[in-house]
Amino acid sequence: MKLVGYLLKKIIPLFVGAVLFFALVLNLVDLFMNLTTYLQNGSSWHDIGVVMLNYIPKTIWYAVPVAILFSSSYSLSNMYANNELQALFASGVSLFKFTSPVLILSILLSFGLFAFENGLVVQTYEKKMKLQNQLLQKFESDNNNNVIVISENGKIIYNAARYFEETKRLQNLYVIFRDENKNFLSLVHADLASWDFELKHWRLQNTLEYVKDENGRFTSRAFDPLLEENLTESYEIFRKNIVDVQSVSAKEAKIYIDHLRKAGLPFGEQLSEYYKKFAFPFIVFIVVFLSIGLTGKTRKNVLLISLASCISASVLFYVMHMVTMVFAKHGYISPFAGAWSPVILFTIASIILLKYSRT
Known part of the structure; x- marks a missing residue:
């Protein structure tokens, strides 16, 4: 239990700090992209603040996968560079056994990320977009x-x-x-x-x-x-407005897909996006598994290498997910495969990396 507490004490503060940092950057980027238009339209600072406040859950949702990858990768690589992991390995503790609590934490975070998006992110992001469109004078009617x-x-x-x-x-x-x-x-x-x-x-x-x-x-x-x-x-x-499955809750997306199915209309693309709602949060588990497999690849420039690896792995996962979703959209693979195949492939790759990691 002491080892578990020691590892989590290293990862969790970094994770929280990284989430706050990445979320703040995303929120500021959105603000500065629209600030000129806000001021030209005479928007009040209170309304601008409400837009930013409603955007916070979405930015946190974006930031969690990158933050957990960075915090776990940096912590483990730093422990390897300081010979702490070697001492563990010499005492008979394997890398997988030592990091299994982090994997369990990542699985819990994956389920939590899905619930967070379905229960809060969708609703607050909708409010954010409605108010932002008003401030930017982009008026749309659902009539x-x-x-x-x-x-x-x-x-x-x-x-x-x-x-x-x-x-x-x-x-x-x-x-x-x-x-x-x-x-x-x-x-x-x-x-x-x-x-x-x-x-x-x-x-x-x-x-x-x-x-x-x-x-x-x-x-x-x-x-x-x-x-x-x-x-x-x-x-x-x-x-x-055509229903965007990505921007509604899982329940609302299912209602829309059931309508398309009953009407005899194509629904493969929408069904892929529906499955993606359940598959995508597991990127948290994937990136933690990857960071464990990449442990011990270098002793130098740990911070730089950790940042580079987390960005590279995230981009690679996102690109693969985009490609498989396009294949599913055009019917080359099933909607289920379009959403879940990157998760499965990256899990296999993580297992292979872990097998050949230094322990």
């Missing part, structure tokens, strides 16, 4: 015109003249119902449709239903309110 949404694998088709985000309403809505073979069943028209948050379906107003008679002519009949229970396509789908 939408001439919306067509295909649901239930083509069995239900919505066509609305306009969607209002503030009231969650559809204006001049037509809904086509079809059977399993895509044969026409009925057409429903409503002057207005409102989303029911409790029942999770659309409520229609001033409604008429049209069906075909035996001669193939359209006739109207009384609308059956029970049909509303089939109109479960969530209001988010009708917004103007």
